[in-house]
Amino acid sequence: MSLIDARTASAEIDWAAHRHNLTEIAALVDPAIVMAVVKADGYGHGLVAAAASARAAGVPWIGVAVAGEALTLRAAGDTGPLMCWLYGPEEDFTALVAAGVDLSISSMGELRRISAAAATLDITARVHLKIDSGLSRNGCPATDWAALCTAAAADPGLEVIGVWTHLAAAEHPDHPSVRAQLVAFERAHAVARSHGLTPIRHVANSAAALILPQARYEMVRVGIAGYGVDPDEDVAAQAGIELRPVMTLRASLIAVKTIPAGQGVSYGHTWAPEQDTTIALVPLGYADGLMRAAGNRSSVTVNGRQVPIVGRVCMDQCVVDLGPGSTDRVGDEAIVFGSGGRPVNEFAADCGTIGYEMVTRIGPRVQRIVRP
Ligand SMILES: Cc1ncc(COP(=O)(O)O)c(C=O)c1O
Incomplete structure (x- = not known):
């Protein structure tokens, strides 16, 4: 439920931009x-x-972190390939x-429990x-990998789709970690194949999908770039693709007033x-994700x-300086x-964080306005 009137503050979500971004990325990484990672x-x-x-953009796979996310998607009618990779000890x-x-299987313990679930269901x-x-x-240490492959290959209840x-x-x-990780990954893949497994390989997140062609293998897992956020400073530019922002956070100015020189503003x-x-007063505060x-x-x-x-950002609101003689009015928009x-x-960098954290922390009071 959103508690702030969307005319007062909103996060507008432009799904056409999301589809555009995913289509661009799909063309770049082809074959x-x-x-598409939709966790959080x-x-x-x-x-x-x-x-x-x-799915509407033609993306074949969806990825989530936790079980509840996967089951929510199934309950919502998603029937396509869907992967989940982070579990609790009692999952x-x-x-x-x-x-x-x-x-995902990272350990023999996970393998046994997933195998048992498959056996129960037949x-x-x-x-x-x-x-x-x-x-x-997360992930299986290299020292345990061969044993994990042996167990997976021998288990009729498991079909190994990927490594x-x-x-x-x-x-x-x-x-240096990039090369080292790819070498370690390829070694692990070779071990899997030596056990008779023929999995697809997937390694790349957005940044790797965009600028590390040797990490694309058969599939890339793209989160942040799909939402139109550059994974780092100029990754999209290096890849030669145009990412369009999917989320726009905005609010109306709800009060405008003149204050004299020297007048302190906000807490402290x-x-x-x-x-x-x-x-001017902007009705977004740290409870809404405005850091x-x-x-x-x-x-x-x-x-x-x-x-x-x-001044200090408060829980529900913050103050902006429009400057002397400003003609901005109540109802004008602060983006x-x-x-x-x-x-x-850019906003995130000012706050000492990254775009990932900003977009995932918009509070529940802020209504999402959806542009299909
Ligand atoms: C395992 C895994 N794969 C892929 C992604 C997608 O990463 P990105 O949002 O950088 O594309 C994430 C996100 O953190 C992840 O945890």
Whole structure:
């Protein structure tokens, strides 16, 4: 439920832009195919809608992190290839296997539990073996890999669809970890093949899909770039593709007033104007995803110009300095990021974070306005 009137503040979601981005990326990586990653509520854009948009763009695979996301998509009617990769210690795999969700396996424990779920249901579970090639996050250590392949190959309840891994620094192709991880991955793939497995390979996130052709293999897993956010500073430009922002965060100015020079603004009076000026109240605060760190550090776009966020950002609101003699009025729009404003990565950088964090942290009070 959204509690802020959409005319007051909203996150507008442009699904045509999402389809455009995914279509561009699919053409770039061809003949590799795309898995659109829609975890974390479609990176804050809406889980079910993001998956539907990806399918409409012709993307064959959908990827999510947790079981609830996969089952929500199945309940919403998504029947296509769908992969899930992060589990709790008590995860009940039965529902996932029954729903035909492809499951990642990083350990013998996961393999046994998924195999048991398949046996209970008397069906085959579709699985992707994950090697930890050097991210040191999820994935099977190289030392245990051969045993995992042996067990997977011998288990009639498991169909090994893929072998996969995740990169630590794909946005920096010269980073030494990239080469080391690809070498480790290819070694793991060779071991899998030596066990008679013939899996597809998938390694690349957005950055790798865009600028690391040798990591594309048969499939790439694209999250952030689909939402029109550059994975890093100029990755999209290097790839020669145009990404369109899918999310635009905006709010109306709900109060405009003049304050005298020296008048402190917001909690703690961390800012005061040097001359008489006009300030405006923007009804978005840190509870809505407008980072507290933005205070005295970032800006929003009002009537085509950048105006600074002054003083501390509060839970529900923040203040911007429109400047002396401003003619902006109540009801005019402040664009935090997106179409008509700055790229989300610029706003995020001001706040010491990244676009990924901004778009996934827009609070539930902010209504998503959907443009199909
Ligand atoms: C395993 C895995 N693959 C792919 C992605 C997509 O990454 P990106 O949003 O950078 O494209 C993620 C996102 O964090 C991930 O965790």
